[in-house]
Amino acid sequence: MSLESQELDELKSKIGRAPTSTELQIIAAEWSEHCSYKSSKKHLKMLPMDGPLVINEKGYDSGVLDVGNGYVVTAHIESHNHPSAVEPYGGAATGVGGVIRDILSAGTRPIAIFDGLRFGNIEKDQQARWLFKNAVTGIAAYGNCLGIPTIGGEVEFDESYQNYALVDVAAVGFGKKENLIKNHAKKNDLVVLLGGSTGRDGIGGSQFASDSLESEDRSAVQIPDPFIEKLIIEVILEARNQNLIHAMKDLGGGGLSCAVSETADALEIGIEMDVEKVHTRESDMHPDEIMVSESQERMLIVTSKPKLKKLEEICNKFRVGCSVIGRVKSDNYMHVKKGKKTFANLPTDVVANATLLDLPSKKPSYLETIQKEKKFKPISNYSKTLMKLLASPNIASKIWVYGQYDHEVGIRTVVKPGGDASVLRLDNGKFLSVKIDGNPKQCYINPREGAIGCFEEACRNVVCTGAKPIGMLDHLQFGNPKDPEIFWTFLESLKGLTDFAKYFEIPCIGGKVSLYNETPAGPIKPTPVIGVLGLIEKTPLIPQKITDGNCLVIVGDTKDEMGGSEYFEYIHKFIGGTCPTVDFSESKKNMQSVLNAIKSQLLTSAHDCSKGGLAVAVSELCMTNHIGCNVSLEKIPGEKLDIDKVLFSESHSRYLLTLEKKNLKKLETILKKNKISFSTVGYFKDNMIQFMHGTKSIVNLRVDKAEKTWLNSLRDLVLHG
């Protein structure tokens, strides 16, 4: 949990002397994987980060998109995996807090939270259940108190997360372009630490997160206080309105060390600070502890002397702590003192820029054998299989989760959680659609195609609400990068995401890399999580309401690519096979055609086809609309496949469109013009989910019965085991 010996030598040669103990602590925090991205940074540059809507300013912790009429949307994604695996309530809660402050630091008000949660097998594993339950409560307690709606996300369970937890939090902010903080500082400006007091919690947190989880180091886990965070939000926005903030940075991993060095480095200034000025929770803290404490709910602000009084007045109004801890200098040094005594004096570029690594990579040996498929015993009762899938933790409704999140506060939530993407209304009359998606089962079998699949799925979800994708967030979560086989999976995923982003011209506006996600049984499956933001320019929105007699049209081919499917893994307990791949040109055509159809107001609803395949996607439409559907399997677009494959394949680029019969011709014209593979496969009526093959009934399920199982099974599992 400290510097490696060659890093120590490097530091000595860079500063020309032996470092002090405080300097060692600062460097250990800042050069940790968590803060420096030393293993990944070289490669992350391949992602396209510019686009017509992207606003780039130095020192931003979140991505900024221009959504027109003088407004911007900001977005960021973070995780809090190591802390959540030890203390799920506090770990997950502080994860929310951190990403919210990233949004705030651009000068925008946070308006939505999304969370992606991953745990071990909760059907078998008590600890996974405990982690899941408490992570959800932690997120709820924090987000609800802030009054920021948690409006979407995903939950997944997989054996590879046994004794571990992935807690990813994405946040979206909104504000006026003119209110964005333009980070700048000049000599003798003041450096102010604002917010909660600095204590001994979270000490060494970033190093803890940069190592495999071997010990339950509870002191490295931060303690959440959403009430202070809420006050900080209001203080910062009021200070922003009065133009009191020159530059701003959230205190996250590495605490003051990172915030001070990164601010100084980004703005090309020096900062001299006195640890005695920091308001602390305990009286006898050593300078080393003060510099690396990761106590939450703190912001670093650069302001000028004449503005300080007003800033202090705002802080007093909200009873938020505010200390002038230092001032801006012109020497590009980070100078840490206690009274008159110097404890650290380091060039900021040395602190803020760890030497980047170029780690070796090698194709994992497991991939040589995993693609082979097994023959399974034929399914005798598909209704039963479908019911089993609807009740399975990965497919069952997540209402037990999002029902605990205030998803209405802020009165922007137009499309509520539980469907594809969630939709927020913006003050300029436009709508923002957001979804995050991951699929470690597919990424394990094929890291590249799996990652592309996550990206496309998030796009599909956003497209189903009528939104055009305008930006992407990537969160890359892998095991120990020093294992060349793991690093290969990281590079493959990244390359896949880059190719897709470039082809579709969707800029990556923010991201995070989380490595060393190792469990006692080995590394986690490669888990890239992709967030996509889409913009809807025009109303009316697609109604998402199906009525009696509506037709069901399927766009996109169903293919023989069952690897990583819930059907293989949950029903047959088989890991392997061919991972679904995305044909970029087909994907683009399908996306554009669906957007066209929505814009032309031809559809009553649009739904993405993913986990559990067609059978689950059709069931979801039936259950959420309380209506039956009769589908003819031989009409499903694509090559001729066995019945189980047609029902459960998780091929990408597929959409379920529903519409009134009278609009069918018009829809067919759009789809034919774009040479889309599609077919009208059934009609909505009565109260049965029915799949027919010719005259033979394959699935025959009552909608209300399916719905009851789908809605309640996850809650029952959590509460009663």
Add this chain to the structure above:
Amino acid sequence: MKTIVNVGVVVFPGSNCDRDMYHVLTDVFNLDAHYYWHEKSLPKNIDAIILPGGFSYGDRLRAGVIAAHSPIIHDVEKMAEKGIPVLGVCNGFQILVESGLLPGVLLKNESLNFMCEWTNLIVENNKTPFTNQFKLNEKIPIPIANGEGRYYVDDDILKQLKKKNQIVFRYSQVVNGSSNRIAGVCNEEGNVVGMMPHPERAVESEINPTDNRPSSLIFESLLVKMGVKN
């Protein structure tokens, strides 16, 4: 007829529905609304007071209990005595209960979880400044979002509440274990009303998945009471 109605939205540290309420009062119902920070006093010419939802003081000790001791509560009490309409929503209701302006207590939901969902209210008293436009037993589709929303009174007080017509809203079905499915009550005079569900989240059709008309009547009732609408 009065043209300007001055509605005060009281803001406590941790209030988080104040801006939503302000938007609805000003942008949807064209009222003249102002924020009042909990340490300030209320102006004499105020026409109505709303305590919005949120997590005042982070729900520490018990939801609403610390805010109930804020300086502004003295002014709210005085205004309430004078008969000025006061509405507490969610945390605002909890504060009114904790300050003794309304009877009963709010306990943790039976599920012990925070609950955010759409439900239906039934109007039990249509004589208050916030319900005078409803028919008795009218249904209101509306969302709840709370962790401590279970209204509790003992049987004796419940009898009193019924006798004095102080039950304003009830849930149409069991939601969180509230006594008698109570979702909102008023004082004996009827001018102070508290309710757990959020009417400000239900008055705009864009974000209301069913029918925004009934919730709008809560605000229109106030307009009628103030004499700006017939």
